[in-house]
Amino acid sequence: AAVNPGAEVIADGSIHVYAPLKGRALAGARGDVTARIFTTHLEAELVSIAGVYRTFDTALDAAVAKKPAQIRLADASQIIIESL
Numbered sequence: 001a002a003v004n005p006g007a008e009v010i011a012d013g014s015i016h017v018y019a020p021l022k023g024r025a026l027a028g029a030r031g032d033v034t035a036r037i038f039t040t041h042l043e044a045e046l047v048s049i050a051g052v053y054r055t056f057d058t059a060l061d062a063a064v065a066k067k068p069a070q071i072r073l074a075d076a077s078q079i080i081i082e083s084l
Contacts, residue, residue, distance in 0.1 A: 005045060014038070024048075028073075037071040038084070047081075049073040 003009050007023035014036045015027045021039040028035030028050035035049055042064055046055045052073055059065065061081070068084040 033073050033076050040068045041066055042069040047071050054079040
């Protein structure tokens with residue numbers, strides 16, 4: 001199901017959204033730095049992995065905007081967004 005603007009999904013582990021992700025997704029809520037967020041259509045307001053947050057006040061890179069993407073944590077402190 002889609003995660004609409006203003007909606008939030010939270011998980012202790014990874015999150016899979018097989019629809020547009022337009023709201024907030026917080027994976028690894030209890031500190032799991034290996035958690036990831038997967039979506040088929042990235043338009044998120046905010047993403048978080050293990051308490052490391054990234055908002056999207058500015059436009060996403062065209063390589064990942066509105067496309068399938070994976071979001072992960074690198075070095076336990078940096079959000080990485082990769083196209084799938």
